[in-house]
Amino acid sequence: METKTYTLSVYSENNIGLLNRISAIFLKRHINLESFSTSASEIPDVFRFVIVINVTPNTVRRLVQQIEKQVDVIKAFYHTDEETIFQENALYKVKSSALFEERHIQNVIKNSHANIVTVSPEFFVIEKTGFREETEQLRKDLEPFGLLQFVRSGRISVTKAKMGISEILNTFKNNNN
């Protein structure tokens, strides 16, 4: 079966071991993570993992079942790229001399819609938010000027459809009473 990029959204309790528990589910199945990030969610005390993987539809379904099975996971979802709005964030550190000596770099920065975050006598830092191809293109474009450091965040994403975690939590509360 064809593999595809899927974004998993996992809503969970904040538990020290949970990160390990979730990553173990992928390790056990020899599945590589494209990206993994965790943050607060729209609900107080509920955490959200965003995980990107490239697998078959059957595999992603089973993975989400296994993740949801974990005691501290409230609910897990998976979506295709078309079903989500997603972004990545990248930082580029370049030596400042490039900015003054190479006029062309200014065009590169302007055309890429990147922001300059900080400038010091030694280096300056550019930030770009966008799709993988966009942050990647900028990395390639900046390389000739001497890229001192490059880093890209995991994908963050929101879904077009609603996930209704508050409603789910309410039914859970009723089930338990």
Added chain:
Amino acid sequence: MSANTQNKSKVISNISGAEAVIRCLLEEGVETLYGYPGGAIMPIYDELYKFQDKLHHVLTRHEQGATHAAQGYARTSGKVGVAVATSGPGATNLVTGIADAQIDSTPMVCITGQVASHLLGSDAFQETDIIGISTPVTKWNCQITKASEIPEIMARAFFIARSGRPGPVLIDITKDAQFEHFDFSYKKCTGIRSYQPYPILDEVKVEEAIALINQAKKPFIVWGQGVILGQAEEEFKTFLETSGIPAAWTILGLSALPTDHPSNRGMVGMHGNYAPNMLTNECDLLIAIGMRFDDRVTGDLNTYAKQAKIIHLELDPAEVNKNVTADVTLLADCKITLHRLNEKITPKTYPEWIQRFDDLDAIEYKKVIYNDLHPTKPGLTMGETIEMINTYSKGNAVIVTDVGQHQMVACRYAKFNQSKSNVTSGGLGTMGFALPAAIGAKMGAPDREVVAVIGDGGYQMTIQELGTIFQQKLAVKIVVLNNDFLGMVRQWQQLFFDKRYASTEMVNPDFVKIAEGYYIQAKRINQREELEDAVQDMMASDQPYFLEVCVEKEDNVFPMIPTGASVSAIRLE
């Protein structure tokens, strides 16, 4: 995390974390636990000493034995088994038993000591990351670093271990938390927000299932341990008797239905019976009850029951369409589902379809069973030994098996009248399981006869638990079926590796002397004429008893579905 709790006990002021652990166990109704002491768990052992009139701690001879004993206890009593170990090597020795309990859905709580919290991460003496190590093989685990956390975490541990699809939970408690004093009170856990162990049955699906059952001409049931774990034996029997549908068991489903029940058509899977395996690929409706389509049951999935509609009664949402895609999934506790089905089912019979089972049974009897049970060659067979045990147990014993040929033979031929009587390591296939599991099985069902049937290989993996049996004066009956081989592996070598017997032949010690060294009455036989008296004596004894039966060295277990082959490719020779 928020937990719904009730029945808060009164406050006991200023007790240690270690005492709190004991009080939690008592609140949860624990009477027996298995374990092994060491530095990081000593405060808890000190409290076990003080509470010894209320809590019976069984000192096993290895921590792996403690987990298997806890499993055996859980399997015959239906309660949560408890195992205790110290940090480091004590904790890592638990891992095999935890993995076994995880894959066989056995409720167990393991408590490990841990180095003091200020030493965590310093590679202190006997520090090991048991939370990290046990994560993939536990239903839940948690480290406690403050005494005040003990009651809530322990309550959660027991709730999680026993509810929904049961499983093992590990609680790791730092030594300073065991020493720390606090004001104790206990509330049983009745719910955890993120954990919904009992999905609610969809009535529409019940109607769909009934419609499929009504249409079926050749329906077939395969049941697993879910029937036992869900305490649904009565509902299940009613369902069988009303529906008239023939049924076969997975190895862990064995004993949920009395073996001689007319609906029982034997075992499915690699060494299961001929008829139920063959007819899996002939039925027009397969009803799977509390089973998970393990590969040892299904063989090649691409040729498994493709002609049939499938109804799956399952409690764990993660099992839904995991290996086999069902036409109708009834996601709920099978006790509830079977009850609903029983209300709606029309009584029926399938004489022609049942005749197919009888016909194939006759073939298996002639080619395999007759020779196993009534051998003409001089050497004793495993099959006739099990049959002799049946004669004297009258089907009332708990049979605990290890892993290998003897396990398959015992499960194929043992007779059971009562549920929770078959204790074996199914999913993990853990050699060394049986002897310690028999200890727990006997303590979980003290009024019942417990017979452990073990291979000469697996026996030597946990043979030191004879010491526990002796010390506890447990009337466990131990039968070693000695073929001087790692028989099951040898069988594969014979069939699939041109008889290259790489490291499967064993030069064995004098097992009788070893048992006698532990002051256990022991006997060895190798003649057919000795078998009946030996089994009779063993069963009549009210003491622990060891019987070594020297059997044919190179017998094979048939039928057999070669790994990865279709269930229809089952071989009779």
